[in-house]
Every structure is written in C-alpha cells, then in structure tokens.
Amino acid sequence: LEAEDAEALVRALEPVHAADIADIIEQLGHDERVALVRLYGGELDGEILSELDEGLREEIVGAMSPTVLADAVRELETDDVVDLIEDLDEPQTAAVLRALDDDDRAVVEQSLSYPEESAGRLMQRELVFVPEHWDVGQTIDFLRNQEDLPEQFYHVILVDPRMRPTGYVTLGRLMGSARKVKMVDIAEDSFRTIPVMQDEGEVAYAFNQYHLISAPVVDADDRLVGVITIDDAMVILDEEHEEDIMRLAGVGESSLSDRVIDTTKRRFPWLAVNLVTAILASLVVAQFEDVITQFVALAVLMPIVASMGGNAGTQSLTVAVRSLATKDLTSANVWRVIRREAAVGLINGLIFAVVMGLVGVAWFGTPLLGVVIAIAMVVNLVVAGLAGVIIPVVLDRLDIDPALASGAFVTTVTDVVGFFAFLGLAAVMLL
C-alpha cells in the first residue's frame, strides 16, 4: 500500500474511524510515518490528530504544512484544540492559534490560562443553561429557538440569578415531562459541581464514584464557567490507570512509538535506583562472607528468601497503592489493614517455611539449615506484608506518589531483611 499510491491510500482509509487511523499511524516505523503524512497529508484531519499519542503528535504536526494544519484544526471543538495544543512546542502552538477564528482563539487562550491537568483545561465552554424558575415548556421553546446548540449535551443546567448552578435536568426527563412542570421539580437528585482548579484525577474519580454523566464546572465564586462530560472523564480515568501501572513498574510515561533513546532515558532512573538498593542488599551479604565460605549452600538458598520476600512485598504493595488511589484505604482502616497484611504474611510465611525447611533438609541434609531458612522465610514474609502497606501509606501522607516510589523502598526492605535474617541466623546457629 505504501507504493506511493496516494489515491488508493485515501480510498482505503476512507471508512476507517479516526481513532483507528491514529492507531495505524502509531504502529508504523518512523520512515513509513513520514511517507504516510506526505501522501495522506491533506486528509489528516483534526480528529485524527486528537487521537494520536502525545509523543507522536509533535512529530506529525511538524511534518504538516501550515495550511493543512489550519484546516485540520478549524473543525475541532475548542476543548479538543486545547488538548491538542498542550503538547506542542511554542512555534507550533502559535501556528495552531493563528489558524483559529477570533472567538475560538479567545476561548482556547482562556482555557490555556488554567493549570495543566485541571478541570479548567478539561471542560467544554459551550453551555446549555436556563434560569432555575423556568418550567419545562419555557425550556423546550428556548432550546428549539437556539441557533447553535452544542453537538453533544445531555443535561440542561439550572442557574440562579447570579449564574450559580443549582441543579440539572436530563434531556430525557425534560422530554418526558408536561410543559407546566417546574424544572426544579424534575432536577436530578445527585448534583455535583466541580471547582475549575480541581485536579483532573479527582474529576475522573468523582465521575466514577458518583456515576455522573456531566457536571457543571464553577469558578471560585461558584459561578458556572463550563461543563465536563463523562467521555472526557473516561479518557482521564484511562490515562490515570495507565500511569499508575507504568509507575508501579518503574517505567514512567511511555508508549510503543517513543524513540529508543527516549525509552532508554525513561527506564534508566528506576534501574539506577534499583542498582543502589541492590548494592545495599549486597553490603548485607558481604557481612557474612565467612559463613558463606563455610556453608556454600547459603549462597544457593539465599536468592529464594529474597525472591519470596520481594514477591510478597509487591503483592501487598500493589493492593495498598490501588486502595490509596481509590480512597478505600484511609486513616479509618489503616491499622486494620496493616494487621491484616501481617496476618496474611504470617500464614503464608508459615506454610512456605515448612515447605522450604523440608526442601533445605532434603537438598543439603542439614536439619539446622532447614530451620534457618524456615525462620527467615516467616520473618521476611511478615516484614514484606508490613512494608508493603506502611511504606505507601507513609509516602502518601508525605504527598509523594506511592505508585512511583514504593517499589524501590519495599524491595530494599525485603532484600535487606531477608538476607540479614537468613545469613544472620545461619551465622548464629551453624557456626
């Protein structure tokens, strides 16, 4: 298909959804991508740009001619333009802004004045609202006389005379009610407003927790300034999850279409931290060189204790980090959760202690060695359970993202404790 046949390409991509075209572009190699943009250029519309991965957007926008870019951008809604512009550099941003007409540019510039990742950046400014004292008939007539209603809206927001939202009515409810019914009487029970400066993660949490479909955004004086709809919240929820998974694995933001050098740079810091903690653990091992020289079996069994501790630690760590993110782990239940993790560690520790004790004896024929590894196993699994909860909770209290930093701390603790318990006990009992 990449045989320079622009027409065939355009025809082939005609029925494909913008999101899928963006995915195809992401899967191409760099050279093919340049070729595609050159051939497909004119058809690359704003929607495809919105769907592209942040890293790639800059590359593609850079490869587009200014007039094509201007065409592409003009057909987007203002919140999509804001989303697009956020990740571009100065000259590209200026080019996009120039392409907009005056009204849209003012709106986009105002959105950009809110901090990144805030509700203000996320919201749409096309609003549908009526005074709270209106009835259904008035509202329907008003809506039907509007020149340009937003393309997507699901609620009519009710406002008081000072533009403060006081409730909203779903369009379905509005349709199904008699003309004489007061709007306030058919307003939804669960009505929440979102402060314009709220973090987008909190916004997504609120949508998910309270099953919101759309929510009015208010400024510091509680006045209506925009509206956020569930589809935007869903995108954010998806991004936040992705971030959490990637952070837990020490990968940082990343995507398959990043260049090798960027990926290498992103993964480097976590590996560097890991190297330092691994050296710490090695220093513990170094204290016991004498015992190891006499009982080389210790060197053979050592990795097992560390590995089991690391795994158990990751298990409770992951549960704790997620529970913190979903606000299920709070000061109200933190002690119970800690006791619980210790208990789980103790039970699993006892079971694996018996298993490993037997393996140790069978393998090396030294009953004392079995006892040593068994005790070390129990100690390490209990400590892993405790560290897996306590470390993320403490980091969270200190306002450090637990997903990002806990892993390194927890493995350090389990490695150090594991080696120390195992080799220390061995030194005491076997020498």
Place this chain on the structure above:
Amino acid sequence: LEAEDAEALVRALEPVHAADIADIIEQLGHDERVALVRLYGGELDGEILSELDEGLREEIVGAMSPTVLADAVRELETDDVVDLIEDLDEPQTAAVLRALDDDDRAVVEQSLSYPEESAGRLMQRELVFVPEHWDVGQTIDFLRNQEDLPEQFYHVILVDPRMRPTGYVTLGRLMGSARKVKMVDIAEDSFRTIPVMQDEGEVAYAFNQYHLISAPVVDADDRLVGVITIDDAMVILDEEHEEDIMRLAGVGESSLSDRVIDTTKRRFPWLAVNLVTAILASLVVAQFEDVITQFVALAVLMPIVASMGGNAGTQSLTVAVRSLATKDLTSANVWRVIRREAAVGLINGLIFAVVMGLVGVAWFGTPLLGVVIAIAMVVNLVVAGLAGVIIPVVLDRLDIDPALASGAFVTTVTDVVGFFAFLGLAAVMLL
C-alpha cells in the same frame, strides 16, 4: 457513632451519597459491619447494595431480613439487579428474584441467560427507538406521549422495519432541529452496534476507543435487544484496569474488605509459582558451588545481577502487557518492538555494565571480576528486554492472559540467565 443510636446513624448518613455509604461499610471491621446492618438495616437501599464490593455484598445481603431485601431490590433498574444477583449464591438469588414483580423478574432472568461478562449482562433493556423514516416532529410527539421513558437516555435509536438499528440521534440534536427534518439526516456519523455475546472488556474498549456515549446491542440476527451506556462501560473499564494491575502483581481479584483467609488463599498460588522458579534459579547457582567457595565475592554480587535483570524485565513486560491490552502491540509492529526492547536493554546494559564493573573492581580489587559482572549485566538486560516482550506476546497468541502469567516466566528467565551468565563467566575466567 456506633453507640447503638440507630436514629442518629440514619440522620448522619442521610445526606451521604450511596457510593460513599458503601465505602464506609467497606472500611468497617466485620463486627462493626454486622452492628451497622442491624441498626441501619431498613435504610440500606438497593443503591448502596449495588455500590458495595462484590465480596461484601454476599455478607450484607445474608445479614438482611428478606422483607428489607425485597424493598431494597424493587427500586433498582433491571441491569443493576442483574449486577447484584450475579455475585450472590443460590438461595439469596432466589430471594431477590421472588422480591421482583413478574415483568422485572422475566427481564432479569433473560439477562442472566447471557454468559457472564458479556454485553448481554451489561445492557439495559429499557429502549427508546423510532422507525428510521420518521421526522423530528413525529419523534418529539412520540417521546412526549410516552408514559414511562427510561430515567437516563441520550440517544433515540433508529430501526428498520425488521428492528435492526441503523443509526441514532442525540437528544441535543433532536431538540435543536426543525420538526420537518428527517431523523436519518441528523443521525450521528459514528454509529456502532455491539453484539450481545461480546465480552465486556471489548465493549469497554470500543467505548473508550470510539468515544461512544451509548451503543445499541444487537442479537445474532442484528436485531435491537438492548442498549449499553457509557457509565456502565466506564465501570467495566475501571474493573478491567484494576484486574490487570492486580494480575501483574500476582494478587488476583481482591479487595481490602476480604477476610484474611481469602486473601491468603489468593496470594498463595503466585508465591508457590515463585518458589518453584526461585528453586530453579537456585539449582543454577548450585552448579557453581566450587567457584563461589573460592571467590565468595561472587555470592555478594550475585543478587545485583539478578535484581537488575528482574527489574528491566518487569519494565518491558509491563509495557508489553499494556500494549497488548490496548491493542497497540499487534503482529504489524511486534518485530519492531522486539528490536526496540533489545536496543534499550543493550544501551542501559552497557551503561550499568561500566558502573558495576567499576564498583566490582573498587570493592574487591579484582579487575577480572569487574569484567565478569559487566558482561553478565549486558547479557541479562538484553535478555530481560527480549523476554519481557516475547513471553507476553506468545502467551497472548496461546490465548493465555499475559497479565496473569508473564511475570513468573520473565523472572525465571532473568534469574536463570543472570546467574548462569555471571557464575558461568566467573568459572571460565577466574578459575
């Protein structure tokens, strides 16, 4: 508050959203929970039940009297009843079904006839549709004459004479159009139907990918049987993410409110798998007992090689598993991704090889030892990068969930290769 004062409790919880009450219940200990249900019983409505964690639901429903349960259930929409019932055991299910009126029971029973986690279970059966040849005026009159429109709906579905959906119109568009306009002329461009047997994960993916707000569900003959709305898709997306994170950490489905024994059981299998793989790695170490006895420094440095490999493996593994889940990693780009991971592993491997080589020499004063650990580091990081992509891709092709199983395989590979490369090289070069 738990001072047996039922009235104060009810008053205190009056303004709290059902989702938050469910969260409070989840955070209580078992005894407090029983006390709460006893005191708060009558007020525990269906909405709170729907919001509760699956594990707890059974406990709470079991503690409720049949009449209270019946009251609670009757006020729910049918899709929420289905969701509630799925996790209950036989007698409880029967009790809930008895509480419903005949129509609702028939609907619920039919939903339950679809496989678990399918679109059929997720969909609502309250539908709003009109013949495709109608105009806006006819549709509005029809809607306004309906007795009971669903509480939440955002689109009017257009169907052909054989009940096959052919498009949909948003309520906002309907409101904003003149009465004479044909419905088909204002139908949305991006219209997708969902097969009733489709997996709910695929449904959530489609909503997220194509920014759907609601989508008609069709049976095998393409006939309209239900509708899924974005709020349900968002819940599923959230659950799927949660599952992925938990599986990657080897935790399985779990929540803070599970009992200690359940949590222990869930975490046990993964630890058992890990024990086996750790023993495998130990067997490799055991082959080199002689070298270790002579150079105990090897035992000290050994954990560093394994730990770096494990971490690098987890990094590429996590990216690969997520990319498979989001369909960004496909057969079209798998080779490029594999080459990329190998390159990233090589670059980071070379950097850390230099660092660790120097550390090794400085620490133990043996240049050859530095060379050994440096080479082992490069080998292990490249292998980690490769294993981190290839293993999940192969598992995915074999229809095994890569999130669940990859971790164990990748760490086994990195441990075995790491120890073998490090100790093997040492045996060749130092002895």
